Amino acid sequence: MSDQIAAKLKEMGITLPQAAAPAANYVPYVISGGLLYISGQLPMEGGKVAVTGHLGKNVDVAAGQRAAELCAINILAQASAALGGDLGRIKRVIKLNGFVASAPEFVEQHLVINGASNLIANVLGDAGKHARAAVGMAALPFNAAVEIDAILEIA
Amino acid sequence: MSDQIAAKLKEMGITLPQAAAPAANYVPYVISGGLLYISGQLPMEGGKVAVTGHLGKNVDVAAGQRAAELCAINILAQASAALGGDLGRIKRVIKLNGFVASAPEFVEQHLVINGASNLIANVLGDAGKHARAAVGMAALPFNAAVEIDAILEIA
Amino acid sequence: MSDQIAAKLKEMGITLPQAAAPAANYVPYVISGGLLYISGQLPMEGGKVAVTGHLGKNVDVAAGQRAAELCAINILAQASAALGGDLGRIKRVIKLNGFVASAPEFVEQHLVINGASNLIANVLGDAGKHARAAVGMAALPFNAAVEIDAILEIA
Numbered sequence: 001m002s003d004q005i006a007a008k009l010k011e012m013g014i015t016l017p018q019a020a021a022p023a024a025n026y027v028p029y030v031i032s033g034g035l036l037y038i039s040g041q042l043p044m045e046g047g048k049v050a051v052t053g054h055l056g057k058n059v060d061v062a063a064g065q066r067a068a069e070l071c072a073i074n075i076l077a078q079a080s081a082a083l084g085g086d087l088g089r090i091k092r093v094i095k096l097n098g099f100v101a102s103a104p105e106f107v108e109q110h111l112v113i114n115g116a117s118n119l120i121a122n123v124l125g126d127a128g129k130h131a132r133a134a135v136g137m138a139a140l141p142f143n144a145a146v147e148i149d150a151i152l153e154i155a
Numbered sequence: 156m157s158d159q160i161a162a163k164l165k166e167m168g169i170t171l172p173q174a175a176a177p178a179a180n181y182v183p184y185v186i187s188g189g190l191l192y193i194s195g196q197l198p199m200e201g202g203k204v205a206v207t208g209h210l211g212k213n214v215d216v217a218a219g220q221r222a223a224e225l226c227a228i229n230i231l232a233q234a235s236a237a238l239g240g241d242l243g244r245i246k247r248v249i250k251l252n253g254f255v256a257s258a259p260e261f262v263e264q265h266l267v268i269n270g271a272s273n274l275i276a277n278v279l280g281d282a283g284k285h286a287r288a289a290v291g292m293a294a295l296p297f298n299a300a301v302e303i304d305a306i307l308e309i310a
Numbered sequence: 311m312s313d314q315i316a317a318k319l320k321e322m323g324i325t326l327p328q329a330a331a332p333a334a335n336y337v338p339y340v341i342s343g344g345l346l347y348i349s350g351q352l353p354m355e356g357g358k359v360a361v362t363g364h365l366g367k368n369v370d371v372a373a374g375q376r377a378a379e380l381c382a383i384n385i386l387a388q389a390s391a392a393l394g395g396d397l398g399r400i401k402r403v404i405k406l407n408g409f410v411a412s413a414p415e416f417v418e419q420h421l422v423i424n425g426a427s428n429l430i431a432n433v434l435g436d437a438g439k440h441a442r443a444a445v446g447m448a449a450l451p452f453n454a455a456v457e458i459d460a461i462l463e464i465a
Contacts, residue, residue, distance in 0.1 A: 024424045025431040030404045030441045032463045033344060034188060037405050040443030054414065056294075094185045095192045099445045102293045103414075104209065104258075110296040114179045121180040131185045133195030133304045135254045136294035138412045139366075139446035141420040149443045153187045189343060211449075249340045250347050257448045259364065259413075265451040269334045276335040286340045288350030288459045290409045291449035308342045 002088030008123050014073060019081035020044055029082045031154070038078045040099070040149040042142060043070035052143040055136075056106025059145045064100065065115030071098075071148040072116035076123065079152060092153040093120055093130040099147040102136030109134040116148055157243030163278050169228060174236035175199055184237045186309070193233045195254070195304040197297060198225035207298040210291075211261025214300045219255065220270030226253075226303040227271035231278065234307060247308040248275055248285040254302040257291030264289040271303055312398030318433050324383060329391035330354055339392045341464070348388045350409070350459040352452060353380035362453040365446075366416025369455045374410065378425030381408075381458040385426075386433065389462060402463040403430055403440040409457040412446030419444040426458050 009016065020041075022028055029038045043051045043066075051067035053059040059067070075096075076087065083089045098113030100106075113134040121128040130150075140147050164171065175196075177183055184193045198206045198221075206222035208214040214222070230251075231242065238244045253268030255261075268289040276283040285305075295302050319326065330351075332338055339348045353361045353376075361377035363369040369377070385406075386397065393399045408423035410416075423444040431438040440460075450457050 024420070025427040025439070026406070026442045027439045028441070030402065030439075032402060032404050037441045037461075039441040040445070092185065092187060094187050096181070097443070099443070101446075104294050104448075107294050107296060107298040109294070110179070117180040129180070129182050129185075131183070131192045131194040131304075132181045133252070133254070133302065134296055135195070135292050135302060136256075136296075137445050138259075138293045138448045139414050139417050139419070141417060141444055143417040147443065147445060149441075151192075247340065247342060249342050251336070259449050262449055262451060262453040264449070265334070272335040284335070284337045284340075286338070286347045286349040286459075287336045288407070288409070288457065289451055290350070290447050290457060291411075293414075293448045306347075 005087045005123060016077045016080055019077045028078050031082060034153060036082055036152040036154045038075055038150040040147045041071045041074040042144040043067035043146055044074055045070055049142045049144045051145040053145055054101045054103050055112060056103030061108060061111050064112035064145055067146040068113050068115030069119050071146050072119040075150050083154060089155045090124060090127055090152055091155050093128050094151045094153055096130050096132040097149050098132060098134040099137045099140060101140045101145050106136060109136050112146060160242045160278060171232040171235055174232045183233050186237060189308060191237055191307040191309045193230055193305040195302045196226045196229040197299040197302055198222035199229055200225055204297045204299045206300040208300055209256045209258050210267060211258030216263060216266050219267035219300055222301040223268050223270030224274050226301050227274040230305050238309060244310045245279060245282055245307055246310050248283050249306045249308055251285050251287040252304050253287060253289040254292045254295060256295045256300050261291060264291050315397045315433060326387045326390055329387045338388050341392060344463060346392055346462040346464045348385055348460040350457045351381045351384035352454040352457055353377035354384055355380055359452045359454050361455040363455055364411045364413050365422060366413030371418060371421050374422035374455055375425030377456040378423050379429050381456050382426035382429040385460050393464060399465045400434060400437055400462055401465050403438050404461040404463055406440050406442040407459050408442060408444040409447045409450060411450045411455050416446060419446050
């Protein structure tokens with residue numbers, strides 16, 4: 001990891017977890033043609049899903065943003081595993097797809113996913129400015145409140 | 156913009172709006188390796204979300220199709236901003252992901268997203284023929300009825 | 311198709327169907343820059359959607375997995391059509407996006423999409439190991455229980 005990114009993570013009090021192992025016949029990431037595709041990440045913390053439920057029902061926006069931050073931290077952990085620990089090889093985060101478990105009345109998915117967008121931009125600077133979609137889901141695996149996948153351009 | 160595309164837009168009575176500014180720490184589009192990734196676009200018209208609610212509840216298929224058309228117009232506006240105003244640089248629309256806010260009983264998401272597919276194909280001709288997914292969401296940001304993102308191949 | 315893949319399909323009792331024709335102004339796949347983007351595939355069998363409804367309501371996990379397998383078979387059928395019948399040209403399945411029609415209480419979308427992940431990995435071996443997202447939808451076109459799209463790297 002570049003010293004600058006490592007310092008930023010430390011300053012933000014973030015320790016990247018061990019990248020989660022695949023749970024089935026798929027893999028946490030694939031590299032193809034200079035792009036790194038990262039599987040949908042859940043808000044894992046300490047080996048379990050830390051924020052469960054639906055926004056607009058039993059999860060408020062602040063908790064949803066925390067879930068999105070945890071998804072982003074797990075995306076960075078997968079990127080680190082994919083890049084031999086060197087997050088400085090990230091040229092650009094191209095796209096985040098943010099999936100928010102939502103009651104039908106909840107319409108602030110964009111605010112929830114800002115938790116991930118802000119963290120990624122804070123850690124990576126200009127390389128972290130990404131396109132994204134933020135949408136509301138009926139439900140997510142393991143009752144996670146948020147799931148986020150990513151496409152990154154790498155060196 | 157190529158004269159042909161400009162003429163087509165005029166013939167269809169479409170004026171591209173100002174591309175919407177990013178609402179947070181993300182950007183409306185990213186260019187990487189000859190591809191243009193456009194963030195999820197809402198059915199904005201005159202600076203506000205023009206079609207709100209859920210298909211199968213308080214939005215009918217015709218209104219949903221109009222929402223999808225507006226999303227497509229905003230995709231073209233973002234592409235124009237990304238390409239210095241020259242939509243002739245679009246070699247191919249590769250993929251549209253169409254997200255339709257849906258009551259659980261509504262199962263015609265494909266008809267709704269046809270509003271966008273038809274508009275894009277009509278404006279861009281063969282370059283506008285895209286792969287796509289059309290799926291039903293629990294809810295969308297700002298209570299939008301439809302959100303669509305896109306990947307384009309550019310020159 | 312490579313002899314090995316053909317033998318594997320035969321061993322698994324899978325006959326690839328005719329690739330489904332586009333239902334509107336979009337196409338079932340687009341090839342760009344060595345990547346094959348395949349439109350969202352439904353669990354079609356014998357020309358109709360074979361598994362309908364919502365997981366957690368009127369579709370159990372086993373039926374959902376069967377739906378995911380059918381989506382995967384239709385993805386392979388589209389890939390075969392795109393690649394002149396030669397699935398040996400698939401260098402890597404990069405990403406599957408698995409959309410599962412879900413009641414809000416259903417949180418095992420990952421188990422459902424394993425139906426597709428296992429089939430693709432079994433047929434294609436290491437080339438079939440993909441990144442993925444598995445998420446729960448309010449509803450899907452034609453009341454399909456599952457929809458899956460794909461990005462493949464091709465030779």
